[in-house]
Amino acid sequence: MATHDASPATGPAPVRPWDVFARTRVALDAFEHLVGGIGTAVLALIMLLWLMLTAAACLLGIGLLLVPVTLRGLRAVADRERVRLTRWGPEVIGPGSAPARLRQAFADPATRREVRWVASHATLGTALGLVALTLPFTSATDATFPLWWRFVPPPEATPSISLWTVHDWPGAFAVSLLGIGWCAVTLGVAPGMAWLQAWPGRRLLAPPPGTDLVTRVAQLTATRAAALDAHATELRRIERALHDGTQNRLVAVTVLLGASRRAVSRDADAADALLEQAQGAAEQALAELRAVVRGILPPVLADRSLDDALSGLASSCPVPCRVDAGTDGRYAASVEATAYFVVAEALTNIARHSRAEHAAVTVRHRDGRLWLRVTDDGRGGADEHGGSGLAGIRKRVEALDGTLTVASPPGGPTTLEAGLPCGW
Structure with missing residues (x-):
C-alpha cells in the first residue's frame, strides 16, 4: 500500500x-x-x-x-x-x-x-x-x-x-x-x-558494563552443558528404544526362524506357523525402527515443512487441537526438530495429564526467533519437577539458547511458550 x-x-x-x-x-x-x-x-x-x-x-x-x-x-x-x-x-x-x-x-x-x-x-x-x-x-x-x-x-x-x-x-x-x-x-x-x-x-541499579559480558559467558556455559546433557539424554533414549524394542523383536525373529527350520522336515504346518510369527515379529521390529528414526528427525520435516509436521501432530492428538502456523520459509534443521519435539511433548502431556477438551498450537516468527505457544483448557497445575516432561522440554530448548515459560495455575488454563533463535 x-x-x-x-x-x-x-x-x-x-x-x-x-x-x-x-x-x-x-x-x-x-x-x-x-x-x-x-x-x-x-x-x-x-x-x-x-x-x-x-x-x-x-x-x-x-x-x-x-x-x-x-x-x-x-x-x-x-x-x-x-x-x-x-x-x-x-x-x-x-x-x-x-x-x-x-x-x-x-x-x-x-x-x-x-x-x-x-x-x-x-x-x-x-x-x-x-x-x-x-x-x-x-x-x-x-x-x-x-x-x-x-x-x-x-x-x-x-x-x-x-x-x-x-x-x-x-x-x-x-x-x-x-x-x-x-x-x-x-x-x-x-x-x-x-x-x-x-x-x-x-x-x-544496573550492573557495571562488564557484568553483562560475564553473565552472558555464564549463560553460554550453562547452555553448552544443557546441550551436551540433552544430546546424552537423546542417545540414551535411542539406545533404550533399540535395545528394549527392535533388538528383542529381531532376537525373536532369529529364534522363530531357527525353530521353523528344524520343524520344516517334521511338520510343515508347524513350520509355516512359525514362519508367520517370524514375519509378524520382523514387521513389528521394522515399525519400531521407523518410530525411532522419526524420533531422531521426523521425515515430514525434510520432505515437507514444519507447518505440515505440526499439523500431523495435531491430527493424531487425542485432544482436539487447532494449529495456527504462520511461519515464513524453512529454518535450520535443529530449530525445526526442536520445535517439533516441543509441540509433540506438550501435546503428549496434554493428552495424558490435563483432562483438557481443546488445545491450540500457535507458531510465529518474530524478532529473530521462532515462537511456539501451546495452550489447553485443562485442569492446570503442571509441575516442571513432577516428571511431566517439562524439564526435558526446557533442556532441549535451552540447548539452542532458547527460552521457555510455563504458566499453569491450578484450575487452568496451561500455556507453554518457547522462543527458539533462528538467525533471521
Missing part, C-alpha cells in the same frame, strides 16, 4: 483517531509506572532515614550492630525497584547477596550506587509520583467545573490554580477549558515523567 508524506502543498497529515488512542494508552501506562514508583519511593525514603540513623549511631560507636540489617534492607529495597523496572522494560540484574560488614560495603560499588539511588529516588521519585497523582484529579476537577461550581460557597468557586473567583457561567466554562488544557498537558508530560522517575534506577 503506497504512502504519501505531508507537504506544504497538501497540508499537514490529519490526526487519526487511533493515534490519539495510542498516545492516551502510552500516557496511562506512564501513570501506572509513576504510581508504582511511589511505592518504591516511599520504601527508599524510609531506607534513607534508616541509613542516616545508622550512620549517626556508628559515629557514637553503637551502630555497628545495625550495619548488617541495614545493608540487607538496602539491597532488598533496591531489588524491589529492579523488579519494577524489569516489569516495564529491559531486565535489571541484581548483584546478589548484600555485604555483611561495613568495610565490605564501602568496597562494594553496587552498594555505593544503591545508596545514591536511595537518595535520588526518595526525593525525585516521590515528587514525580505525587505530581502524577495530582495532575489527573486537577484536570478532572477543572474540566467538570460547570457541573458543581454552583453548589460550593462563592469564595471556593475557583480553578485549581486559584487565578480568579468564578461568579457566572462564562467563567465556569472558561475553567472547563482550562481543565481540558490540563488534560492535554497531563497526557503529554506523563511519559517523560515516568522516564525521569525510572532513570536513576536504570543508571545506578
